[in-house]
Amino acid sequence: MRLVKSIGFVWIVLLSLTIMTVSCNSDDDVQENVIKVTRIEVEGITDDIVVLEVADTYKVNVKLLPDDAEDKDAYSYEYSSANEEVFKVNEDGVITAIGVGEAALRIDPVNNTDLWTSITVKVNSKLFLIESLDIDPAYQDFYMGIDKSINLSEIISINPEFATNKDLIFASDDTSVATITRRGVLTTVGLGDVNISIKSDDGSNIEKTIKIKVRNTTYQNLDRDGWEVTTSHPYFADGTVVGTPESLIDDPDAYGTMEGEPTCLVLVKPGKSLGGITVGNDEEVYFIIDMKKEEDFDAFYLRHRLKNASAFLRLAEASVYGSNNGVDFESVAEGLSINVEENEVIVDLPKTVSYRYFKLTYDKWHATGNTVQISDFNIIKLGYEEL
Numbered sequence: 033m034r035l036v037k038s039i040g041f042v043w044i045v046l047l048s049l050t051i052m053t054v055s056c057n058s059d060d061d062v063q064e065n066v067i068k069v070t071r072i073e074v075e076g077i078t079d080d081i082v083v084l085e086v087a088d089t090y091k092v093n094v095k096l097l098p099d100d101a102e103d104k105d106a107y108s109y110e111y112s113s114a115n116e117e118v119f120k121v122n123e124d125g126v127i128t129a130i131g132v133g134e135a136a137l138r139i140d141p142v143n144n145t146d147l148w149t150s151i152t153v154k155v156n157s158k159l160f161l162i163e164s165l166d167i168d169p170a171y172q173d174f175y176m177g178i179d180k181s182i183n184l185s186e187i188i189s190i191n192p193e194f195a196t197n198k199d200l201i202f203a204s205d206d207t208s209v210a211t212i213t214r215r216g217v218l219t220t221v222g223l224g225d226v227n228i229s230i231k232s233d234d235g236s237n238i239e240k241t242i243k244i245k246v247r248n249t250t251y252q253n254l255d256r257d258g259w260e261v262t263t264s265h266p267y268f269a270d271g272t273v274v275g276t277p278e279s280l281i282d283d284p285d286a287y288g289t290m291e292g293e294p295t296c297l298v299l300v301k302p303g304k305s306l307g308g309i310t311v312g313n314d315e316e317v318y319f320i321i322d323m324k325k326e327e328d329f330d331a332f333y334l335r336h337r338l339k340n341a342s343a344f345l346r347l348a349e350a351s352v353y354g355s356n357n358g359v360d361f362e363s364v365a366e367g368l369s370i371n372v373e374e375n376e377v378i379v380d381l382p383k384t385v386s387y388r389y390f391k392l393t394y395d396k397w398h399a400t401g402n403t404v405q406i407s408d409f410n411i412i413k414l415g416y417e418e419l
Contacts, residue, residue, distance in 0.1 A: 175416040227242070252413045327413075329384070332379055346372040364387075
């Protein structure tokens with residue numbers, strides 16, 4: 033009887049241990065059976081390479097493996113480009129191709145720094161065709177005098193700016209009126225009307241036509257009454273040249289103290305000194321004429337100093353700017369050549385403009401001498417005689 037009880041007790045103990053063991057093993061099995069992400073890759077690509085063309089975009093789609101991983105929802109990513117001159121990538125994984133080349137894209141899970149992947153982004157060149165040619169309306173149908181030139185390539189805007197081939201083909205339908213070079217420099221040679229065709233050379237078949245009327249010109253000086261002149265620097269004056277800003281626009285027959293010598297505006301050249309006036313090497317020398325009202329003009333007249341005809345005292349190149357408030361000036365024409373061999377010159381502007389304030393900058397002069405001297409100046413409205 034005692035033996036039976038002992039055996040029974042042993043069985044109870046063994047059964048209890050078995051149950052405990054099974055319970056423990058059951059908990060471990062539950063923990064070990066949770067499936068987690070072990071690898072990441074990019075979907076839809078071959079050999080870990082994305083091939084794009086310049087300006088293309090591509091959305092990266094990340095795949096988490098194994099497919100039945102239960103912690104996928106916890107994943108978010110950071111994207112980085114090894115070379116942003118090849119491509120850029122935003123926080124949403126959208127790649128934008130920038131330039132030709134190859135660079136690595138790295139993808140780092142925010143919540144699991146042990147896992148990351150990278151792919152190669154290869155960017156190839158792309159042909160961007162010209163979509164349109166824009167021409168200032170002022171040049172669509174305009175007048176020019178004989179023996180005048182204009183570079184049409186400078187007045188044409190090509191769209192888009194990143195077009196691959198920006199070469200244009202220019203042609204004149206009447207070379208007895210105007211000729212044009214391969215680079216778009218048009219020269220008028222005879223009276224008449226001429227059409228200039230401008231075509232794209234990239235296969236896009238974009239074309240524009242400009243009509244030009246070539247006529248004999250007349251020059252009408254604007255009325256200078258009431259005009260005021262200001263200068264960038266103090267003017268040099270002596271008993272001969274007078275030197276004041278008003279000397280530019282006084283009576284063209286007015287004289288200084290030396291008989292036969294017209295008055296002159298005298299400004300010191302950059303990098304020079306005279307009469308206590310010093311102008312720095314990099315300082316801009318100019319004058320501004322306030323015409324007191326908005327005026328149409330398309331040329332200017334300049335008379336060099338006559339009594340002393342030395343070329344080194346004469347302005348050789350200038351630029352013109354216009355404004356209607358006297359503060360904000362817009363470029364009208366830059367790098368205009370001025371003949372220093374002739375006493376009086378008329379310089380045409382590329383088109384008719386309308387401003388109240390006329391600004392002329394001194395751009396080029398002879399290295400010899402300390403000053404530039406201009407004895408008379410006027411702003412001109414061109415007229416054209418009809419055929």
